[in-house]
Amino acid sequence: MNIIFDIDGTLWDSTKVVAAAWARAVREIGGTFAEITPAVLKKEFGKSMDVIADDLFREADSHTKNLLIRQCCKNEQEALEKNTENLLYPGTKETIEQLSKDHRLFIVSNCQSGYIELFLKKSETQRYISDFESFGNTGKSKGENIRLLMERNGLKDAVYIGDTQGDRDAAAAAGIPFVYAAYGFGNVPVDTKKIDSIKEVLELMR
Known part of the structure; x- marks a missing residue:
């Protein structure tokens, strides 16, 4: 099979590591009041990245959503790369x-x-x-x-x-x-x- x-x-x-990375991205980019926690991400993971951006950054315009999700992904990759926890x-x-x-x-x-x-x-x-x-x-x-x-x-x-x-x-x-x-x-x-x-x-x- x-x-x-x-x-x-x-x-x-990976939600604990990713949530911290995304929360940092929100602080860096701004334009949203979204609070990113592991619990929030567990409801979003499994959806495509554009849908997640629409769900989390509702008050942001499309340009800001794009900036936010790109920074989130960048921070996420860096955080997971550095992470030593199993x-x-x-x-x-x-x-x-x-x-x-x-x-x-x-x-x-x-x-x-x-x-x-x-x-x-x-x-x-x-x-x-x-x-x-x-x-x-x-x-x-x-x-x-x-x-x-x-x-x-x-x-x-x-x-x-x-x-x-x-x-x-x-x-x-x-x-x-x-x-x-x-x-x-x-x-x-x-x-x-x-x-x-x-x-x-x-x-x-x-």
């Missing part, structure tokens, strides 16, 4: 390593360009991930990016693992099954196949 992962709320939780959910690296022995692994996220690469570097999982795609690279929806990645790699079947209703919708749009990471940030109806730990993917794929 080919397995495609979301990142935030599925493989790691942001992975327990068992993530070991699970990815084990899964890679029998399955091809991929990542599709609504993040900015460079974020997946940074995740792979910080988590030391580059060798296990066959390919990845993001909103920042293509400007396309998550469902479209899943299909793009599948077509690029000749995948006839796959499963998408994520933590939000948006992830579920993206999998449906791409025509593949979805597994709900119930330990993450989102809230998906209980009729969805779910896992309560990333480690449970190992049993699910047997």
